[in-house]
Amino acid sequence: MRELLSGNEAVARGAYEAGVKMAVGYPGTPSTEILETLAMRYRSVYSQWSPNEKVAYEVGIGASIGGGRALVTMKHVGLNVAADPFMTHAYTGVNAGFVVITADDPEMHSSQNEQDNRIFARFAQVPLLEPSNSQEAKDMVVTAYEISEIFDTPVMVRLTTRVSHSKGIVTLGEVTEGPDKKFIKDPAKYVMIPSNARGRHAVVRGRLQLLKRFAEDTPLNIVECNGSKLGIITGGISYQYAKEVLPDADYLKLGFSYPLPMKKIADFIASHEQVIVVEELEPFYEDQIKAAGFHIEGKKYFGAQGELSPIRVAEGLKEAGFIDEIPLALIPHQEGMFPRPPVLCPGCPHRGAFMALKKLGVAVAGDIGCYTLGVMQPLNALDTCICMGASIGNAIGMEKVKGSKKGTVAVIGDSTFLHSGVTGLMDAVYNHSNVTIIILDNRATAMTGGQQHPATGKTLMGDDAHEIDIPSLCKALGVKNYREVDAYDYEQMLTTIKEEIEREEPSVIHTSRPCVLMPKRIMDEPYVVDLELCNGCSACFRIACPAIVASKETNEHGRPKAEIDVTLCTGCSLCAQICPTEAIILQSKFVPEGV
Amino acid sequence: MAGENSYDILIVGVGGQGVLLASELISDVAMNAGMDVKKSEVHGMSQRGGIVSSHVRIGPVVYSPTIEHGQADILMAFEQAEGLRALDWMKKDGVAIVSTTRLVPSIVTSSKEFNYPHDPIATMRKNAEHVIAVDADKIAMELGNPRLVNTILLGVMTNYLPFEIGLWQDAIKRRVKERFIDINLKALDRGRQIKLSKVEV
Numbered sequence: 081m082r083e084l085l086s087g088n089e090a091v092a093r094g095a096y097e098a099g100v101k102m103a104v105g106y107p108g109t110p111s112t113e114i115l116e117t118l119a120m121r122y123r124s125v126y127s128q129w130s131p132n133e134k135v136a137y138e139v140g141i142g143a144s145i146g147g148g149r150a151l152v153t154m155k156h157v158g159l160n161v162a163a164d165p166f167m168t169h170a171y172t173g174v175n176a177g178f179v180v181i182t183a184d185d186p187e188m189h190s191s192q193n194e195q196d197n198r199i200f201a202r203f204a205q206v207p208l209l210e211p212s213n214s215q216e217a218k219d220m221v222v223t224a225y226e227i228s229e230i231f232d233t234p235v236m237v238r239l240t241t242r243v244s245h246s247k248g249i250v251t252l253g254e255v256t257e258g259p260d261k262k263f264i265k266d267p268a269k270y271v272m273i274p275s276n277a278r279g280r281h282a283v284v285r286g287r288l289q290l291l292k293r294f295a296e297d298t299p300l301n302i303v304e305c306n307g308s309k310l311g312i313i314t315g316g317i318s319y320q321y322a323k324e325v326l327p328d329a330d331y332l333k334l335g336f337s338y339p340l341p342m343k344k345i346a347d348f349i350a351s352h353e354q355v356i357v358v359e360e361l362e363p364f365y366e367d368q369i370k371a372a373g374f375h376i377e378g379k380k381y382f383g384a385q386g387e388l389s390p391i392r393v394a395e396g397l398k399e400a401g402f403i404d405e406i407p408l409a410l411i412p413h414q415e416g417m418f419p420r421p422p423v424l425c426p427g428c429p430h431r432g433a434f435m436a437l438k439k440l441g442v443a444v445a446g447d448i449g450c451y452t453l454g455v456m457q458p459l460n461a462l463d464t465c466i467c468m469g470a471s472i473g474n475a476i477g478m479e480k481v482k483g484s485k486k487g488t489v490a491v492i493g494d495s496t497f498l499h500s501g502v503t504g505l506m507d508a509v510y511n512h513s514n515v516t517i518i519i520l521d522n523r524a525t526a527m528t529g530g531q532q533h534p535a536t537g538k539t540l541m542g543d544d545a546h547e548i549d550i551p552s553l554c555k556a557l558g559v560k561n562y563r564e565v566d567a568y569d570y571e572q573m574l575t576t577i578k579e580e581i582e583r584e585e586p587s588v589i590h591t592s593r594p595c596v597l598m599p600k601r602i603m604d605e606p607y608v609v610d611l612e613l614c615n616g617c618s619a620c621f622r623i624a625c626p627a628i629v630a631s632k633e634t635n636e637h638g639r640p641k642a643e644i645d646v647t648l649c650t651g652c653s654l655c656a657q658i659c660p661t662e663a664i665i666l667q668s669k670f671v672p673e674g675v
Numbered sequence: 676m677a678g679e680n681s682y683d684i685l686i687v688g689v690g691g692q693g694v695l696l697a698s699e700l701i702s703d704v705a706m707n708a709g710m711d712v713k714k715s716e717v718h719g720m721s722q723r724g725g726i727v728s729s730h731v732r733i734g735p736v737v738y739s740p741t742i743e744h745g746q747a748d749i750l751m752a753f754e755q756a757e758g759l760r761a762l763d764w765m766k767k768d769g770v771a772i773v774s775t776t777r778l779v780p781s782i783v784t785s786s787k788e789f790n791y792p793h794d795p796i797a798t799m800r801k802n803a804e805h806v807i808a809v810d811a812d813k814i815a816m817e818l819g820n821p822r823l824v825n826t827i828l829l830g831v832m833t834n835y836l837p838f839e840i841g842l843w844q845d846a847i848k849r850r851v852k853e854r855f856i857d858i859n860l861k862a863l864d865r866g867r868q869i870k871l872s873k874v875e876v
């Protein structure tokens with residue numbers, strides 16, 4: 081059987097074939113579809129979203145110790161959150177096989193940084209696999225479980241955006257049961273008190289030696305001989321780019337890339353006149369190969385930032401003197417095009433808060449989610465965005481040093497609040513902060529496609545679940561000033577924020593209009609513009625609603641009047657509330673001239 | 676960098692226009708025709724009005740999942756200005772299939788800084804030899820459903836790929852909900868009747 085699968089779908093398929101018992105993670109581009117695929121297509125694998133990556137990783141460890149193969153998935157920055165269990169898990173090792181997927185995002189298509197998590201594998205001294213396409217993604221996941229159990233170690237499989245989100249043809253394999261393991265008490269292995277951990281650290285060092293030998297022999301590290309004088313050492317997606325440019329060079333393709341097969345590398349270097357390293361982001365192979373005493377180059381030609389591509393690889397190879405010519409585009413690039421940045425959707429319940437915050441000119445510590453789009457023109461209403469959950473801590477610090485005279489506000493989404501905002505709120509109450517925290521609760525993890533979380537009432541596999549009551553949670557933490565606001569009521573939003581920033585105590589403002597896209601598409605009666613009344617002031621253009629477009633009619637200064645695309649308008653009414661000439665009216669109330 | 680019997684296709688549009696579904700269908704057809712195929716796109720922001728592009732590469736063996744500037748044999752654009760923006764991805768003698776749809780974003784309407792280009796299709800024609808402009812919105816309305824735009828454009832594309840029409844029809848039957856199959860097959864056929872004519876060149 082052959083199927084066209086994305087790298088993420090292939091990982092899900094691999095886990096299914098390997099008889100995984102527990103798949104767990106937290107959403108994050110480009111990793112999200114792995115668990116979604118399992119929950120949709122391979123329902124015999126129990127899968128769940130956890131509130132954050134650290135919990136997910138710990139649940140995975142538990143499943144493995146309990147005797148079931150475990151898959152844990154996250155985006156690259158998720159591993160920062162899960163780093164604590166990850167680093168010590170290397171010491172305990174596994175019972176049933178354990179694989180952690182890190183989906184890195186070179187170029188930051190949808191991320192706040194482009195850290196190279198291969199370095200994390202070396203940091204923790206756990207084996208690292210790097211698939212370069214969907215077939216390998218599936219096959220390597222199956223192999224990773226064998227490696228995990230043979231060497232008693234967690235295994236990291238590293239994807240990148242172009243592997244996760246590219247589709248390719250995959251030949252499916254057989255579905256197996258996985259090993260039949262039970263929980264066995266073994267505190268010396270699993271209870272990491274210092275006396276036990278010292279012993280386990282020695283185990284880690286010894287295991288690394290065994291893994292080095294394995295790296296030399298595994299078919300995951302292949303030498304491709306085409307009789308060329310030029311040898312290319314590469315792995316992951318970079319292999320595909322290099323093959324595109326130079327299909328007939330010789331290759332050492334590293335599928336198992338930590339620990340590196342240094343003997344194999346030495347032989348490859350010795351048997352070629354010229355050798356170059358092609359890898360994306362950090363000089364991960366290069367530094368280690370150089371440290372082993374070899375004179376090779378890589379980053380000098382390909383750079384350590386952003387995504388590679390066939391052209392970037394070709395340019396590097398040309399600079400290194402290995403190719404003469406690069407095919408160039410013949411059609412010139414079109415200069416001066418307008419940008420088309422992502423924007424908040426028509427009817428997005430986050431819009432009103434940003435309109436108010438912009439007007440108040442307060443310092444706004446931001447967080448990660450759809451609402452991060454509040455930073456874009458023309459809303460321009462966010463001042464920080466570091467990582468998930470950071471807004472509340474950032475606001476507490478800014479406020480303690482009285483950084484903004486007009487007050488300090490944190491904005492955070494519901495999924496992010498439950499992920500890592502709750503501890504920040506504890507800090508605000510405990511340490512007498514005066515911050516105002518706006519929880520923009522749209523009842524979904526919208527940014528990544530509307531996944532469930534502990535306050536939505538559903539699990540990943542579709543079962544009903546208890547809904548955490550965010551108001552009660554805040555009150556239990558000691559928040560005395562708790563205000564509920566209708567996200568579609570601009571005046572109420574504005575006055576509530578004003579009142580709460582003046583208060584010398586922490587406050588929480590909670591909005592609870594649902595996301596207009598997920599889980600249900602919300603389409604209420606649309607508004608229209610009465611062109612007789614519209615004076616072209618463009619106040620409504622500045623709330624950045626995609627449903628509000630320029631009409632062909634202009635005012636006396638030649639500025640366009642507004643028009644509403646009724647197929648996009650959801651009827652949220654915010655534009656009507658701020659229109660100074662009351663020209664925006666419900667469609668059914670509008671009586672055109674002459675009718 | 677596609678070689679013989681290889682096709683690099685770039686599909687561009689704006690979030691929500693169905694770019695990803697179109698590339699899915701093409702890939703399906705290519706696989707069932709026995710070719711190697713890879714397709715690549717960046718998800719994440721696609722639902723929020725940003726630019727969406729999908730790369731489809733077809734050939735005996737495909738390595739890179741992404742196309743390069745100047746390499747696309749076919750450029751399919753669901754929006755005029757996006758067609759113009761992506762034109763330099765196409766080979767000089769490639770075929771551009773562009774819907775005359777215009778979507779002007781709020782960043783253009785709310786500031787004086789940016790303008791929507793005057794006539795994107797005319798500019799495309801100045802720079803490339805084969806540009807097929809399709810009033811897909813109008814045809815879709817005639818057929819009775821505005822969501823048929825991508826199938827109409829796919830219909831045009833069938834003329835420039837070496838796959839039998841039956842394979843395209845099968846792909847539609849597999850991917851489209853039962854009650855929409857007939858209308859989509861009609862849309863595919865309407866598109867297929869649109870070819871490069873002397874007038875277009």
Ligand SMILES: Cc1ncc(C[n+]2csc(CCOP(=O)(O)OP(=O)(O)O)c2C)c(N)n1
Nearest residue numbers: 108448449450493494495496524525526527
């Ligand atoms: C540690 C980490 N995990 C995951 C992500 C990916 N991610 C970005 S925002 C977000 C959740 C957004 O949900 P919410 O806070 O409810 O805001 P919404 O998008 O619904 O407005 C996720 C999962 C990330 N950036 N960092």
